[in-house]
Amino acid sequence: MKRDSRKESRKADGGASAADSAVQEPTAHAAFASYAAPLVSDAIGFANAVREDPSPEALHKLRVSLRRLRSLWWAFAPLLEKGENTRQRALYKYLATAAGKTRDWDILIELLGQEDSGARNLAPKLEQARGDALATSRETLSNADVKHLLRDALTSASTEINTTHERVPLSKFAGKRVAASERSLLKRAKRARRAKTSNYAAFHGVRKAGKKLRYLLEFFQPVLSGSHKRTLKRLKQVQKRFGKLNDIVASEMLLRDNASLFAGSGDTDAVLHWLHKERKRRMRSAAGLLRKL
Template sequence: MKRDSRKENRKVDGSSSAVDSTAQEPTAQTAFASYAAPLVNEAIAHANAVREDPSPEALHKLRVSLRRLRSLWWAFAPLLEKGENTRQRALYKYLATAAGKTRDWDIVIQLLTQDDSGVRSGMRDLAPKLEEARGNALATSRETLSNADVKHLLREALTSASKDINTTHERVPLRKFASKRVAASERSLMKRAKRARHARRSNYAAFHDVRKAGKKLRYLLEFFQPVLSGSHKRTLKRLKQVQKRFGTLNDIVASEMLLHDNAALLAGSGDSEAVLHWLHKERKRRMRSAAGLLRKL
């Protein structure tokens, strides 16, 4: 009887705490700033670091933080005024692109200096031109980011979005909201993966869409994992695999395009044709690898 009584008391206590936790469950509106503010601070810190640190890592961190902000704004889009949300996401894309112009040269240099297929041995004449192009791009990136006043823009975007979200009358439980947005992102990924599976092998845009959709879903799972039901470790592991394989493909395609677009800069170098030929072969190989992974999604 005492044991049963203790069980009953535990049931009552448990139900009471469940009611309390439900009553105290945060809403998507109140939680927004707790997600957005740290990301904004992080992006500002990385933007400041780029002014002093010319390394590839500094630019990469800035791009990632801006991509994560763009994904978060996408997640909260149903609670934001459509036009304002579109403008703010475009802002994050613009800033990431500014940093990306230098990052693209970093990728070219890294690819060609780490290659063991014979191209690396012929880099002696080409390397100084690539480094010069990278230096010019860095100066432009820094000037663009400085003129944009990143700190002011991001703080203003956060204030505006927070105000917009918290003026809505209907409150949505965070758990329910997060589940719906993750599900929407997952459907988007599956739709793009299906399209890429049926696309021509030369249709890189379809593969690139899969990469972007996978990255967005990964960021959302990382944001909302604490409030989502069930474990998403396997999904995150698979998404990281997609991101890695499709990312290496993107590096090759972007590098090939960058060198083609700057053919005049590289004119006179006996190695440029060999480099482009190697990149073309690598693109085909990595497209096959990405296509193989697509079939497992």
């Protein structure tokens, strides 16, 4: 990743060649809507699908689309009024959390489907809790009027960006934002390497920063210099391994927070013990990957 960062810095700081000057490069301002509009359309489509499709996949797609929107708004933050950008990113987080409440139960159910989890008698109660969460998720998303909220956010951001006078070449802008995201990841990785293996917050910070950098590279790859395939591959490894750790931590917390739903079930203690062992194992696995960042 450090090699990629140097390439981006050279591109961001260097002047354009004679050949490049002959071609009018698009500006970041002009390109914003071309990135944002498809993401908004996808998120609206996934939100509509959740009303009809109760499957874990539908909720997962909605949550991912909203996370990508948050990352895009972060990328274009220098061109947006700070307060409005913060409010819009908070909106995407709120909607993703609404979808995530059901998704968390899906993850817990999937984890406890493993034979050694000790969850022999919890399945009916887990499914009931998942059904209740789905009803709440659907109600929240319906009341939020996702379609109009996201379209208004897109219109507001597009208008603001295109009324600013300064124009920045897209490649230069993208290079700087990717470099900033990469610095954030490396800083968080350094902090996590120094932290105790029980410090999940430090590991979670790496996961979030890695996800943001991955999304930015996927957005801007066509206008960035050099190849980023190696970096993307490494980021996918981080996301997969740290995501498995997050699944365990979130599931353990969900089970503890809803202990009253499973009162009288002797399996609960066994399941919590299994989740605790899994968390320690996955923390060690994540720590091993940190050394390669």
